[in-house]
Amino acid sequence: MKFFVDTADTDAIRELNELGMVDGVTTNPSLIMKSGRDIKEVTKEICDMIPGPVSAETVATDADGMIAEGLELKKIADNIAIKVPLTWAGLKACKALTDQGHMVNVTLCFSPNQALLAAKAGATFISPFVGRLDDINLDGMDLIADIREIYDNYGFETQILAASIRSANHMTKAAKIGADVATAPPDVIRKMAAHPLTDKGLDAFLKDWASTGQKIL
């Protein structure tokens, strides 16, 4: 499973990238707001650092507006994936932009039918929002599994990008189901390394080692 980082925090992206954990980056208007930076400036900095796809989101609500904004965002760098919402207008924009050879990430997906339409419109990525379905007492992972089954039934090449990932457990489940990509906030990726038995075991080893009085260096 590829790891995308869901943030516009360039320091956090840099740290994870140095560990080889970053196959791409996703941003959205809320994450740009959180960064406090200009969208073009911060997106350029991310694209210079990460060769993989960097999603930048349009904010127009009509297809022509999304296409125009998408083409403007695409000027930032070749590795931009243009993000459009899963509305009828978004599907039109997706088809037009993919026909022109651009990567398109269709976001705000909450149902298998929406994912099927995005694949038919040629989306490079479909972004089902796991955490926001969990928030309304549904199981977001069921959506990932349904989309996986549908895409595999027909050989759709659209990549399933599990989004709105909120926990390390979400990452495990997305990987088991076979999501192509998961995009997670930096903290979630860091938490994947944590295990209480690792901490307990290390503590015991260090105590025993200290009692030997030995040194390696």
Ligand code: G3P
């Ligand atoms: O990738 C989409 C993501 O940013 C949404 O996450 O936690 O705001 O639902 P969240």
